[in-house]
Amino acid sequence: MIEFDPRRTPVRLTPRLVVGVAGLAALALAWQLSASESRNAAAVQQATAQLSELQHEAFTQAEAQPGYSRPEAKPSRPPFAALASATARRAKW
Numbered sequence: 001m002i003e004f005d006p007r008r009t010p011v012r013l014t015p016r017l018v019v020g021v022a023g024l025a026a027l028a029l030a031w032q033l034s035a036s037e038s039r040n041a042a043a044v045q046q047a048t049a050q051l052s053e054l055q056h057e058a059f060t061q062a063e064a065q066p067g068y069s070r071p072e073a074k075p076s077r078p079p080f081a082a083l084a085s086a087t088a089r090r091a092k093w
Helices: 015-063 080-091
Strands: none
Touching: none
């Protein structure tokens, strides 16, 4: 038969405090990272506009040179479908 034990059960605050402080630190870090992204968005838009302007200027200068045809803008990476089909051809599927 279980006897009645009037002693209080021990309450451990240290693990709860550590978890709480770690959670608050994670929230603060996430907030700082998300705030910096919104501040950088304007800088990215400005840089994109500057790159577009620089590309236009380069195309204009290239068109002005005799013997050269009109320049074409090409993507820096091939589309995924081209990569997948090339891989399939190499694998002979």
